Amino acid sequence: MSQKPFVSAQEVAERAGVSRSAVSRTFTPGASVSPETRRRVVEAADALGYHVNHLARGLMLSESGIVCLIVSDMGTPYRSSLIRAVTQQLQDAGKIAMLINTDRSDGSVDLALRQAIRYRADASIILSGMPDKSITQLCLKNGQRLVLINRDDDQEGPFRINLDDAAAAGRLVTAFLRAGCRRLAFANSEAGTPSLMAREHGFIAAAKAIGLEVVVERYGPTGYESGRVLAQRLLTQSERPDAVFCATDLIACGFMDAARHQFSIAIPGQLCVAGFDDIEQAAWSSYELTTFAQPVEAIAREAVTWLGKDGSDDPAERIHSVRLNADLVWRSSIRGG
Amino acid sequence: MSQKPFVSAQEVAERAGVSRSAVSRTFTPGASVSPETRRRVVEAADALGYHVNHLARGLMLSESGIVCLIVSDMGTPYRSSLIRAVTQQLQDAGKIAMLINTDRSDGSVDLALRQAIRYRADASIILSGMPDKSITQLCLKNGQRLVLINRDDDQEGPFRINLDDAAAAGRLVTAFLRAGCRRLAFANSEAGTPSLMAREHGFIAAAKAIGLEVVVERYGPTGYESGRVLAQRLLTQSERPDAVFCATDLIACGFMDAARHQFSIAIPGQLCVAGFDDIEQAAWSSYELTTFAQPVEAIAREAVTWLGKDGSDDPAERIHSVRLNADLVWRSSIRGG
DNA sequence: GGCACTGTTGCAAGCGCGTGCAAATGCTGC
DNA sequence: GCAGCATTTGCACGCGCTTGCAACAGTGCC
Incomplete structure (x- = not known):
């Protein structure tokens, strides 16, 4: 690999003849930058092929934008359609999905959650086996939010989406x-x-x-x-x-x-x-x-909008569970209808 | 969210009565740490629930361990089985998969690649539409490696896996x-x-x-x-x-x-x-x-082992393409056999 | 005891970024 | 011309981590 693979804000700043903060502010929504400065920064950024480093940004903001999807049997039709819906909705919400496969052993969900913590994922969505209670506690203690889909776990803390x-x-x-x-x-x-x-x-x-x-x-x-x-x-x-x-x-x-x-x-x-x-x-x-x-789309929407809510409000008041209903789709494998 | 959601190496160091570097070295394979120090660090880390911050590590090493999977139609049986195989192999190789859905529009592959660059993904594996040549160039210039599966693109640079x-x-x-x-x-x-x-x-x-x-x-x-x-x-x-x-x-x-x-x-x-x-x-x-x-597993293996190879060796000598063959599976939808 | 050598440890720099704070700039109204 | 204000800019710090370098302790040998 070459010496300087990625171009940094510093270089953009130098080329645009402004300070590095100006560059940072240009790419931070709501920050105060004059139109002229912004123009020059954007121009330099395009010329150099600059892209904000989300790793560093995540480090600063302590909010990575990463959401972990912990899944088993993801080759299965139902699972894969759910994965599709969730990743799409996450993207629409400006977040990004990390995918972890837990087909191997039983402790692999715990391993997966550890991985999620290492990457400072803002949240984990679990579509497979049930994680150990100690691990979910670890997640919550680490400020990571947890969504359990069709897990019907009665733990406190995680947000649970279930069907009737x-x-x-x-x-x-x-x-x-x-x-x-x-x-x-x-x-x-x-x-x-x-x-x-x-x-x-x-x-x-x-x-x-x-x-x-x-x-x-x-x-x-x-x-x-x-x-x-x-x-x-x-x-x-x-x-x-x-x-x-x-x-x-x-x-x-x-x-x-x-x-x-x-x-x-x-x-x-x-x-x-x-x-x-x-x-x-x-x-x-x-x-x-x-x-x-x-209701795949509804499940995904439910999960993502919950993640979008600021967790800082009164935790006692926060909703921790949602129950959706599954509609019967009539086809000809049953007489009548 | 609480003030200090994540525990840092600093805190572990203090608790273990060692320097921050000692903590870092304990979790860096091949680093020089005495057994005694290591023991104390591990103990403190467990007690505090410490996990190495891969965001920060990625920042240092300029190697995030992240591989982007850029996929369309991921609800489809073939695609989802391929996703499954690739994520599994990536995990086995100590890397992690980011999943990006490109069902929406045509330019979405380019958007996805930009996202991959922002997260400093080490590589992107593309299983959907063909990216613009300018974008692949951008990726390569940014030190990002590219794998195209069944894309049959004749661009220089990306590693291409195809079937006969x-x-x-x-x-x-x-x-x-x-x-x-x-x-x-x-x-x-x-x-x-x-x-x-x-x-x-x-x-x-x-x-x-x-x-x-x-x-x-x-x-x-x-x-x-x-x-x-x-x-x-x-x-x-x-x-x-x-x-x-x-x-x-x-x-x-x-x-x-x-x-x-x-x-x-x-x-x-x-x-x-x-x-x-x-x-x-x-x-x-x-x-x-x-x-x-x-040959889903073989495709995944091919992709991941190529990613495992150090890219620093002679680029002219590097293999840029592989062609696998698809075996005919005989079942009764054809007479005879 | 002195020396060379190996193995450990701490210090400090720097990865790329966001942001509080203070300085600078431009503008209005007297 | 100058005070008063709003807007923009730069500086410098810190997020959590790795690592080169130098200091240090321990060992075997002359």
Whole structure:
């Protein structure tokens, strides 16, 4: 690398024949600079290819503009669409996203948060496993703000964005009923995250309320393959279910594929299926899956606007939690509608 | 926010009863510190919750450890899997990824690169539209390294990772032929990126070499919906093709769905279909799509190891381009195999 | 004891920036 | 011409860190 890779404000100042402070002020909104000085600075800056060093600026302001996204399974349709929405909104708000992958081990969320602290990220948004309580405390103590999406953690301090999973699951029971279904089943993964469990419990509770039992099966990670295995298990039972709520669209896709191609079951003729997330594939005509839409854009907006608020106001008064609802998207994997 | 959100090396030094330099050296690999001092520093650091400020370190070393990922369509299966692989490899190499979304306008890649410069990113990896030549020059002048993935740009300076799109497409002609297909078609988007065009031209050329004509249709962006429209166009022609190469798996999925559900065409019975990318959905049993696998991990490895190399050696000798090949993954959307 | 040598440590400079403070400038009104 | 004021500019400091340099302590050997 060459000696002077980046051009500094000093050099711009010299070329423009002003002081370095003038340069700094030119690029600081709201600072007092005469039009003439500004013109000369901008000209010199363009000529030299100058760009404010955000590292140094972050050092001064103790506000880096960096927000950490801590994510697992980011190849997954739902996750990637959420990442997309959040980064876009962050950019619109003048911030920038750092991406940390936590697929490896379980302590990797903690490692990721440490990394976030090292880069003095203003905040971290967590879309994956739950961080240790000690770590979140460390973050908060370091002045870093925390957003938990669908983590449903009851810790104090972080801002939590959740869905009304249970309520949504409850509404689905009614829908199945209207379609004439009686033998309900729930296909879940073994991940056991709060949102998945809320869907399961909400579904069971609503069914019980009208006197119906739910067959629950859990298997593997939250993905397509698990859906196939779950179909294997649920569709070979003596009394085969006529309605299955899959905890996730990916599971639902696997389930439907196995049901149709392996067991030759007609959907929705002999079996109604619903999912959760409304991933792009749910709308594909091989699935036409009735599902609950994750309000991805709303989640992202909620997170970013909260970050935009100044944290200096009364902490007791600050909102620490928001619950959004997931709308049911009707497609033909359930009869009627 | 409180007065002193972050704890500095100064405070650790005071608590440990050593100088600030000792603290710094403790966290600098290869520096000379006695075991006793190190122990006391680490102890004090843990007690106070100290973390090296990478912003300040980046300022000193003029090496931030930040790598910018500049991406469009990141909700897309192929893109998100690539993002996943790259961020993971970057982390393994001790670097960190910044994510910039360029879905909005066309000049947004330039804006993104400017942002990368502001944060003194060591490098930028571009997975979306092509940046202006003036901007890439700006990056290089600023000592920033550039990786272009599947951009096939012929600029000097950036490191370019490409696939042998044309060669792969050529091999596919043979495969179609062996399946007894004669009326070949190519379904492309209107995006016109170098890799898409290379697939198209490679396919046409290989077909021509054995005396076959290819019907080419182009429509819209590179996605599922375009596949449906392309099916509409290609399957209503007087002489319906019996083999279609879709420029992308997403297009292929849309194409297959339309072919089966709208035109009741049997695949692979009456029509053979192939795609490109090997996204997860290609393996789903509703598609079983024969396709070319993007060597995602290899691409990521290639990019990250190049970044790891010291750029200070002879620039004339440095490798600036790599071409990987895409293996054909056989599934049942083509007869035989 | 004196010497050369190795291994540690503290000092201080500087990375590029924002900003409080005081000096300088320009302008108005008497 | 001068006081009074608003606006602009430069100086200098500090954000948290790394590192060259010099001082220092410890060791083995003559």
